[in-house]
Amino acid sequence: MRSFVLTTVFLSALALATPHDYYDPHVINELHKRNIIYDGQIADTYDFVIAGGGTAGLVLAARLSEDSNTTVLVLEAGDTGDAVKSSVDVPGNAYYSSLLGSSYDWNYKTVDQPHAGNRAIAWARGKLLGGSSAVNGLYMVRPSKLEVDAWAGLVPSGDLWNWNGLFANMVKSENFTAPSADIQAAGAIMYDASVHGTSGPVHSSYPGYIVPVVGNWTATLDSIGITRTADASGGEGWGSFIATSAINPANWTRSYSRSAYIDPLPPRSNLAILANSTVTRILFTPGSSGLTASQVEFAATSAGPRRLVNVKKEVLITGGAVGSPQILLASGVGPKDVLDAAGVTVNVELPGVGQHLQDHISTQVVFKASVDTAASLHDSQATTLPNGQSSPFLSFINSATAYANATDLLGKDYAATLTGQIAGSLPASRDSLVPSQYEEVKLGYEAIFNTTLGFMSTQIGQVELLLSLTGTAEGGDQSIAVQAALQHPYSQGRIYITSNNTFDMPVIDPQYLSHSADIVNLREGLKLARKIAQTPPLSSAVTVEVSPGPNVQSDADWETWLAGAIGTEFHPSCTCAMLPQAMGGVVDANLKVYGLTNVRVADASVFPIQFAAHLQAPTYGLAEQAANIIRSQYNGVPLTPAATATPPSATSSVPIQTDQSHSSSILGASASWCLLFAGFVTGAFTLL
Template identity: 60%
Template sequence: MRTQCNLAALLGLVTLAAADLRHQPLPAKHRRAVSSGIIYDGQIASSYDFVIVGGGLAGLVLASRLSEDANTTVLVLEAGDTGDAVRSSIDVPGNAYYSSLLGTTYDWQFTTVAQPALNNHEVAWPRGRVLGGSTAVNGMYLVRPSQLEFDTWAQLQDGAAGANDWAWESLFPMMRKSENFTAPPPDISDEGAIQYNIASHGTSGPVHYSYPGFLVPAVGNWTETLDWIGIVPNPDPDGGQGWGAFIATSSINPDNFTRSYSRSAYIDPLPPRSNLAILPNATVTRLILTQDGTNVKATQVEYAAYDGAPVQTVGVNKEAILSGGAIGSPTVLMHSGIGPQNILQPLGISTYVNLPGVGQHLQDHLSGQVVFSTSAETAASLESSQTPGETGSSAFLSFINSAIAYPNITDLLGDYAPTFQSDINANLSWASSTLVPSTDPTVIKGYQATYNALANTIMPSQVGQVELLFSLTGTSFGANTIAIQAAIQHPFSRGQLYINSTNAFDKPVIDPRYLSHPADIIMLREGLKLARTLGETQPLNAVITGELSPGTTAVNTDPEWDAWLVGIVGTEYHPASSCAMLPLESGGVVDPTLRVYGTSNIRVVDSSIFPIEFSAHLMVPTYGMAEQAAQMIRQFWNEGLSPSNTTATAPASFPSMTGTSGSGGSGSGSKSAAIALSPAGAFVLLATAALAFLAL
């Protein structure tokens, strides 16, 4: 809510020469249309040291940090527009709910394939298609994962060099580096019963972490109500123990109550930098590769303004960095010939690196909600009433949902929790052999490793297994309603993403395989039952006048909950893990230096590299990861190291001809067989309907 032969070398030189004729370096007055580096006339230089694919969260962090070195040139290629024409929809926090850009041209408007466990319904997967990416359109929650989750990520690297760069002790300062925290004023703090520990926050970073300038009074009931059912308020949710109940920080600039997102934080405030160019409306179609010893190397990046537009290229002097997110980055890799050979070969795409993990491990937070009628004021009712002097103010329009809680497995299941964990462990072999979309043994090994980490490290801990969100911005039942949402945080259900066309403008096949692992429905059901309990608990129950959905007369038993929830669940907008950082022998895509296996100068820097989902929203860990990546890349090149000497090697089969067999055709990719669910253990099997809802 709230991405060998001399003839080949000669052809490469000819291509580069042609590129030089098209894109001679431009005079400074043409090279930069504005001080922040955004190019409005489409004119860029012929090559750059770093070409960043994607101008979303991570891409703009990298652009800002890498271009701090004045002798380094940086280009960002962003598929979407600048967002200048819709700044009010972006900048005003409340417009995330009342004037959303979702469903417009500023949204990729992805959808999943039909989901068997959701009665074959497709699920909408919105993603920001604009400078700033999803940080320009999301619900602005700034929530950190817990220390154990980051440490588990590092441990999954099996001791590889650089693994500790992703542990809590390394990422905590990077998250703080991105942060400019402002404490709430006393009236807001008292109204919302807000707690925080200033020592856990950064105060000089680019991204504003703060609180709305107006709170609906019911927010103040949240943590007390959770406390009554045994989920205690957390006075320091950002210090490594992110469980319990609290009021989350939001990406709001408290000076003017505007959205603080990757563009406004990292790009707009920059002084003039002639070494930085950001080109909007430029969809990357593929990386052009050449042999580099035992690896392959990106020499150019190919892009076009729209489907059918002339294809252009720009040279890569040092690195190509993919920051297209969990959908964009694996898609570009596959179109470039890096990915599962069984997907690429039927399309006629030459396989430069057979990397079966690309597009695997796809995960998301699946969410549902219980809706109540209320006698209390809600932001939606105030907004619709247009109370003079209040709803038109910037402070009022800064109100967004921020009350949150993370119950652990014992909070959800009580005494049944140990049996539940035992059932999961007893079925680990079944799950990794039956539910994994790939038949590749390395990918299966990676699934086994992440399943084991979830079942035996994270689940028995205090880390939250479900997220609860208190929504006061209206529901489909009207303005005078509130909702309590529940979302699975560490899904055992994993999916895949792959291309089925050689046209880079065709959307990829997205299959998260929601609820394919029956443990997930149990956790989600119990989270929704907990949401109902909260509506019946003091002091919140004093303003609840009834349950509208599912309704206590309609749904009470576990089978009734299971049958109902699959009809209302949808994404919480947190796709991840499709270019997982795991060992190569475990189906990994990138190593701990973020470099793609089998390549010498291609990295992935975005949420696709997380090997597991976190019990948190993904903005904060991605900001921290991008800051770490920028520091890592700058140190690497400033120390004069050679990338080819530090990268792990994947089996590479460099074709004698570059590119694909066609530029705009389509074909059928390899699709895996339907999932066969095992009846093992005490799990509940699914056969009911689903309809996605958008949980902002």
């Protein structure tokens, strides 16, 4: 009976918070009249065919179709998402009414991971218009200047990808709204408006409700020597802070690539977006300077008929870290040994396709909430809203964040010792851990390894720490957790295919924890997570440790436990790495695939290194810059100074007060109760 009552209250709260017009047929009909094709009727030929309507693909679609003389087709494997609009739009649903595990999720799994309990680990990725930006945890955390400049340094003519270039385009994508005074005070939020954009499509803001314990986060981190940052968005992405999220404060809904870049557009006769259309392969014609993509083949189902669309200018692959290498491999572009084994004719031998795979892995230390905190989370006060209004409470999501550097984790002496040990491991790691027979890929591994090692002596975060207040599977609706996520892995894996059918799942092998340094850094991060929860003022909110529990104390205890507990933080990247071809690179600085004259990849798969960040914000910036590059080539639109602007420095070390025209409210704690109960049902996660 109790579970029935809890469920009823939860569903009632959700119903009150869901705008009545989410399923209004008039609204859906208006969408039909715009740029999404619902009857399957498209033209025979387009200038640009975009393979993937996710985070990056819809940015390119919107920007390239701004030129009325340019025709653009987007082919998206997933559905439109119209039927699950409330699950997408309500931010809190990312945690407790998620689309993960449904038909809107690719439902990928890794192969069994020998160093992670021989488990096959789920890899959720959004399979609908908007891709993972439609299902993720909404974090808008940018990488640091040091990391982005290191990326640019790995690529000849990589200046477009240095901090100035990427920063300008992340700002271009952003529409920042500062928190209300109440929310800022409750969360002890700091920000610097000068490092944010205010006219871009993607809303970046803070929730309209904040759980009071969030306000203890930065003070607690200060107490253990991890100082708060004025604003991590300005290039100094370390220390502790309350992160911005992809939330539209006008109606407290998720802001994602479809709602930001596509839905606001008027009808454009030169733009067509076709859902339920899986790209099966790219067809090429030979030329003096390489193969040219002339057609794209796609289908609705594995057994369904194959359709062809002609390409006048370029194919732009935006399938993400899994989909993009799979499309190239299915098209005969990749390592010869993989293509031969899969029965795919080799068109371009490119050993790096699918290689250099890196991911953030995480788990959490879970505590039972204190009596006072639990009581506040279960207040019986009801919250009612006028019909048709979205709820500020349901915009609450996890956002208390910190990035701990090597010294924070290990202490100065141990950090120096470990750095030396990692450096000495390179020859053996190169020989035993690179899942490729090709020398180019091994050279790329060395370059990435040495770049990653260089971060150990800087302020760059080695582990991300997150305060989770949305419930956990272990502690239920009265739990609080501190998550720890490895940010710069030395373990690299690969993605490959075993058949010539694109509807067959690719093989995903990230080789988690295959390098011992990853175990050490994550182990120490988890110890730090425990320490944070035991440090005032946050310690007043927790009592006993639920998981892994007080019996886990020694290094061996931690390592045994974490091997069976880690999972993905949902940030895979680097599988079509922007590196020299001689280092197993797949694309050059202009995002063009080596050996192909008119195919580019423009998504998170091209990052050659992992960032101490979430990948949503840099992927938006990358897609904006990709559009600049393409338009510069074809439409006479030069790369303007805005594309490589010098960012302002963060200047504030105290909260900046900003009045807001929109209303925010700190709601009754009954809302927290609903959120935590729902977190118990599904468990907590962070994505992108």
